[in-house]
Amino acid sequence: MAPRSCILAVLAVLCILMSLYSQGYPVAPTDAHLMLCQPLTRCGDQFYDPLWHCCYDDAVVPLGRTRRCGNCTFRVCFEQCCPWSFLVKLRGQKCSAARTSDDRVCSSVSR
Numbered sequence: 001m002a003p004r005s006c007i008l009a010v011l012a013v014l015c016i017l018m019s020l021y022s023q024g025y026p027v028a029p030t031d032a033h034l035m036l037c038q039p040l041t042r043c044g045d046q047f048y049d050p051l052w053h054c055c056y057d058d059a060v061v062p063l064g065r066t067r068r069c070g071n072c073t074f075r076v077c078f079e080q081c082c083p084w085s086f087l088v089k090l091r092g093q094k095c096s097a098a099r100t101s102d103d104r105v106c107s108s109v110s111r
Contacts, residue, residue, distance in 0.1 A: 053077075070106035081106075 040047045043055030053060045054077035066073045069081030074088040081088055082095035088104040089095060099105075 068109075070108050072104055072106035074104075 041050050041055075042048075043053075043060045044058040046060050048055070048060040053062055055061075056065070056076045061076060063075075063077045065076050067076055067081065068074075069083065069088050070086040072081075072086075072088050074081055078091055079088050080091050080093070080095070085095065086106040086108055087095065087099065088106060089097075089100075090102050093100075
């Protein structure tokens with residue numbers, strides 16, 4: 001190969017590399033709503049973002065939603081009401097399980 005064609009080949013390669021790298025590298029999204037490759041969380045037939053909502057009784061509700069359990073208030077996304085014993089337990093614990101220090105005892109509300 002002649003020296004002139006080597007120089008042209010090197011310049012062509014440099015030109016191609018510069019044009020490829022001038023487009024920039026892909027950047028990961030910083031907004032949680034743009035993470036399209038993340039698994040989606042479903043509640044019934046709806047999708048929701050678990051950073052802002054949870055699924056309660058097949059409905060998407062905000063994380064701060066509360067309900068009454070006797071004379072107590074519980075957070076539906078994190079706790080559950082055991083109405084026959086008037087206990088508020090952490091979500092996922094069985095109401096029939098022995099009481100723990102995390103449980104709250106509530107009394108019934110007479111009407």
